[in-house]
Amino acid sequence: MDAFDPRHVRNPRVLSVIDVACHNEDLLSVLHAYFNIKQSMAVTIELYSVSNIENALTSAMERVGVQRTAGTSLDIRYETESVSRHGIRTGEYYFSLRILFPGNFTVILRMGDQRMNWRWQDFVEHFPCDQITHLSITNESGYNSPPIPLRPHRLVAALEGLRSLTVSDRHHIHLLNDVPLVAPITVVTVDLPGGTVIGDLVAIWHWLRYRSADPASTTLKLTGTFHGHGMYSIYEQYHYMEAPTIAALQMHAAVIDTRVPNIATTHLASHI
Structure with a gap:
């Protein structure tokens, strides 16, 4: 970085795949100088520690020739990784916000539990969130619950153009309440670990x-598994406890239930 001079004329190369991860947006100026990102077939840019959200979005998008309004989907993941400091390994938890564009172009921004250089509101102020049509929320950190100050309430509340939503994390089901009432939601998929x-x-x-929407306008897809607990077997749980709830859900949406029994829970119930 110290020897790099952006004024030098170069002939940027086109690569089939560009997958770069860096601590902040400073390295992106080097990337632009040496590679033709726009014409590459698949590009993923991940920023571990954003210094300035506006500069990061400009460097990762506009300078590449990609307009922010072209973003179609957001994928919010709560993740963990092992980090070694002074010979001691610890687990760090963070959100990764994946912005998906047509043509296999993805920008990933991290927000750590310990290092919060930007807020969800900062992103909302510098990105056209009302253009996003799909949101996916996932927890890949096991069963850890994200700290309340880090949860993306402000971001979800800005998604007025949302049409489909996938929730794969029990801790984030409450975020449904932040979805704007004006959002034209047609499909909701729930698949919990x-x-x-x-x-x-x-x-x-x-x-x-x-939401009080027309039941015919919304489809609720229940995928993955279901399980019983306590004194009920898994099948008693489904037929005698969940059936009335499914019927109640059908008053507000078309329900497609493709869940299968949780094998581990079924095995446990057979020994009760």
């Missing part, structure tokens, strides 16, 4: 009732 329980379905029912 370990399987859905009654409490998950009840939370979804409250949200659908609050």
Whole structure:
């Protein structure tokens, strides 16, 4: 970086795949100088520690020739990785915000539990969130719950053009309440690790009732697994406890339930 002079004339190369991860947006000026990012077939740019959200978005998008308004989908993941400091390995938790564009172009911004150089509101102020049509929310950190100050309430509340939504994290079901009422949601997919329980379905029912949308306009897809608990077998749980809840959900949406029994829970229930 110290020897790099952006004034020098270069002939940028085109690569089939560009996959770069850097601590902040400073390295992107070097990337622009040596590679033709716009014409490459697949590009992923991941910034671990954004210094300035506006500069980061400009460097990762406009300078490449990609307009922010072209972003179609957001993927919010709560993740963890092992980090070694002074010979001691610890786990760090962070959100990764993946902005997906047509043509296999992806920009990833990290927000760490310990290092918060930007906020969700900062992103909302510098990105046309109302253009996003799909949102996916995932927890890949095991069963850890994200700290309340880090949860993306402000971002979800800005997605007025949202048409489809996928929730794969029990801790984030409550974010459904932040989806704008004006958002033309047509498909909601719920696929929770370990399987859905009654409490998950009840939370979804409250949200659908609050939206008061035409049941024919919304499809709720329940995928993954379901399981029983306590004195009920897994099948008793489904037929005698979940069935009334599913019927209640059908009053507010077309329900497609393709879940299968959780094998581990089924095995446990058979020994009770």
